[in-house]
Amino acid sequence: MVKPTLDPSSSSSIATDVEPLLEFDRVGLEYPFEGSMRRIIQEVNLSIKPSEFVSFVGPSGCGKTSILRMVSGLSPAPIGEIRYRGQRIKKPLNNVGIAFQNPVLLPWRNTLNNVMLPLEIVPPYKNDFGQKKAEYTRMAQDLLSTVRLQDFQKQYPWQLSGGMRQRASLCRALIHQPEILLLDEPFGALDAFTREEMWTMLQALWMRVKCVGILITHDLREAVFLSDRVFVMSPRPSTIIYEELINLPRPRTLEMELDDEFNHYFSNIRRHIHHN
């Protein structure tokens, strides 16, 4: 009689908390440069739990954007691997939401229809998009009112300000209830006041969807305000040189920025940023 053998790793991990949603396992990246391969990312090892919001900060050229492209599967990790629920990411995942610095809304669609685009493409929504259009429209209107765009549903992108376009782009990234939200310097092109306003709106949206958030940013205050954890990357060839756990209660408010605690996190992170 053969007894089923217990997997030692699964039996020992009962005591630890939730399984990670994403695991980076010796992730590296190199690029051809003037005839030889230049190492961009030396090695990144980390794991991200479900509904955790993390940020990557670091000098430009350290491979931050590449990390997002690897997680999304748009360009899978060439060295090492990133696992999503234990599965190696080899091709684009289809349950992610993405927002870039450029909001890239479709000029021929009004705000509402731009936000609803993912529902026409991602299953299961696309299968009953015809029948449930009214319900889906309410979903989109709900998100739009979270970012105070409820009165701009019928407007076309050219009629919106930069900040409004970016808010619509965030709604589009979240409407299909993705498990992972990827943000590549989404507020980089906005002025300081608009940017702070966007933080609170993004937080409100994220708290509704409760997905993993991965933010790439140059703005350390933005990273502290939004994240549960902030990863600091070194200059090229980069690794994670510092990790800060942000224990501020949610929802966070802009007043918190003035608190000692907030500034303590900020200066801890700032101290670890090195330039190329």
Added chain:
Amino acid sequence: MSSFNLDHFLKSKSAGIVLPFIATVVLFALWELIVILFKIPPFNLPAPSNIVRAMVEFTPQLFANSMRTLWTTLLGFVLAVIVGVILGFMIGYSRLAYLTMYPLLVAFNTIPKAAIVPLLAIWFGANAIPATVTAFLLAFFPIAVNVALGLDTVEPEMKDVLRSLGASQVETFQKVGWPHTLPYIFASLKIAASFAFIGAVISESVASNAGLGYLIVQATSDFNVPLAFAALILLAIMGVILYTFFVYLEKKVIYWAR
């Protein structure tokens, strides 16, 4: 003191109709005046009044030949749209098609089409076919190039958004590629419509048995210059009408443009 405000008038809708009309009338009035003042003989430059007289006198010929030019142009143009759009999509979407066909297309486009017409006449005879083919040959290139350009200019971030949603090639084309390319197509249609007219008339003047191009050659060889001018003016009118039609259609289809 007048309350007339020029800036205000220039922005109004009626200015778009009134001013071109005035410009046309002034041009013809000046023309008439110059011909009278300098006593220019009609076989050098006929006065507008003389051209109108020719139009009335030769109405049946002008009408029949205009129709011939119109349908050969339109047929060549429609073929150019179909072939141009298909070629444009091939070049725009397939690197293989781009590398193999694009240099050939550029080389072909460089050949003066007037030089091909005698060959067309040998192959098809002096009838409507050379005119249709020439109209097609002149018109398809700008359409193909613009369609390819349109497909090529979709923002990479937009492609990433669609890819990360798991969109298929067909969905990406439907949701982004096609609507993004439409303005480029319309821009090229306006150019291609004029090119088709030019092609048809070039061909008619070399190898044909009818059409305004043919009529102009016949009229000038009879020293009936007013009739030749009448044909030219009809040609210009047809060109403006077709152009205006596409501008109107463009406004309807590309509703999102400012």
